Amino acid sequence: GQNIDQPTEMTATEGAIVQINCTYQTSGFNGLFWYQQHAGEAPTFLSYNVLDGLEEKGRFSSFLSRSKGYSYLLLKELQMKDSASYLCAVRDYTNAGKSTFGDGTTLTVKP
Amino acid sequence: DTAVSQTPKYLVTQMGNDKSIKCEQNLGHDTMYWYKQDSKKFLKIMFSYNNKELIINETVPNRFSPKSPDKAHLNLHINSLELGDSAVYFCASREGLGSGANVLTFGAGSRLTVL
Numbered sequence: 150g151q152n153i154d155q156p157t158e159m160t161a162t163e164g165a166i167v168q169i170n171c172t173y174q175t176s177g178f179n180g181l182f183w184y185q186q187h188a189g190e191a192p193t194f195l196s197y198n199v200l201d202g203l204e205e206k207g208r209f210s211s212f213l214s215r216s217k218g219y220s221y222l223l224l225k226e227l228q229m230k231d232s233a234s235y236l237c238a239v240r241d242y243t244n245a246g247k248s249t250f251g252d253g254t255t256l257t258v259k260p
Numbered sequence: 261d262t263a264v265s266q267t268p269k270y271l272v273t274q275m276g277n278d279k280s281i282k283c284e285q286n287l288g289h290d291t292m293y294w295y296k297q298d299s300k301k302f303l304k305i306m307f308s309y310n311n312k313e314l315i316i317n318e319t320v321p322n323r324f325s326p327k328s329p330d331k332a333h334l335n336l337h338i339n340s341l342e343l344g345d346s347a348v349y350f351c352a353s354r355e356g357l358g359s360g361a362n363v364l365t366f367g368a369g370s371r372l373t374v375l
Contacts, residue, residue, distance in 0.1 A: 186301075190369075191367060191369055192366050193366070194363040245315040247305060250295075250302075250305075252300070252302050253303070
């Protein structure tokens with residue numbers, strides 16, 4: 150099975166940097182995804198990691214360490230619109246490529 | 261054009277009723293999913309179909325029955341609705357079975373309220 154942990158809530162200030170951590174345990178790791186979900190909306194894809202290291206996409210970066218079962222999402226130059234829930238999802242090749250989601254981290258950006 | 265569309269967007273019904281939610285994707289994806297997101301925002305997978313074949317069936321009450329008439333459609337029928345079924349149900353699709361950076365594309369969600 151899979152066990153995915155993220156902090157429940159985080160608060161940060163506009164213009165700052167915030168790091169959202171995700172730890173996981175899985176028997177057949179085949180990729181880690183970060184999704185963003187604004188209140189009342191569908192999750193949307195942010196980033197994907199399958200090899201160790203950092204993936205950068207504009208203000209957002211995601212890091213993966215497979216040996217540690219650890220990832221983080223880094224958001225720079227925070228904007229008010231970044232207030233949302235951030236979901237870490239792990240794909241498992243032993244179960245038809247199923248993606249299991251963490252419980253999400255609700256980020257509140259304050260002025 | 262909406263990539264993954266679900267109907268209805270809102271559904272309010274009484275306990276014991278039977279209801280269906282429909283999902284269609286125009287992305288040409290092979291795999292479709294149903295996820296349930298409860299009031300605590302936990303997003304849990306329920307079912308997955310690949311080319312009309314059921315490939316993932318989580319521990320879901322058998323009151324829930326998915327049906328995929330073709331690879332572009334995945335419907336969810338729920339019998340004898342219970343209060344605990346109240347949630348937002350998201351349909352999603354993905355190209356292939358999940359390799360590489362193939363991501364999930366979600367529909368807008370169907371909010372079910374059971375009274």
